């Protein structure tokens with residue numbers, strides 16, 4: 001429950017940092033998150049399933065954030081000088097896909113985990129992230145970004161920057177997962 005609440009809060013804080021909290025209040029984030037989850041051939045749903053419990057393409061349950069690698073990573077590194085914020089990891093993962101995330105981050109973290117976090121077991125799969133996790137890496141993002149711009153325009157809001165669009169899309173889909181799947 002604590003985890004549930006903290007994910008929810010972190011999502012909102014992330015958005016407000018982008019100075020668009022006000023605007024986002026006028027947009028139905030859960031509805032947008034549903035769109036993100038379901039859009040396109042290579043949608044989140046195509047791998048994670050309509051109930052978020054996983055398919056043969058993704059053996060992870062979106063209903064159980066405590067089992068996610070990003071959460072385990074945050075816990076394993078807590079208090080060390082290389083601590084990570086699981087929400088940031090998740091957003092990057094969703095935006096860039098696992099291949100890019102691994103390339104950018106895995107090397108440094110791996111040696112840090114083995115050298116500094118003695119006695120922490122990082123799950124049987126360990127890092128890196130399974131590169132089948134493509135997130136919004138495909139063509140879906142263009143369509144979704146256009147939808148966000150349309151939603152902002154419909155509310156009479158200023159045109160969002162691409163960073164704001166990224167933030168809105170990732171916050172929305174994480175919020176949808178939280179509302180729809182997390183038990």
Ligand code: HEC
Nearest residue numbers: 042043044047058068069070129130132133134135136173
């Ligand atoms: C082509 C298949 C595929 C698609 C499309 C996909 N995922 Fe994933 N996803 C995976 C796999 C495989 C994993 C497991 C990664 C691992 O454990 O290393 C995963 C893991 C995750 C996780 C858990 C991350 C963690 O910290 O362990 C989340 C959350 C997630 N996906 C959300 C999404 C969202 C949101 C989308 C759509 C924007 C999406 N996924 C699209 C395959 C996919």
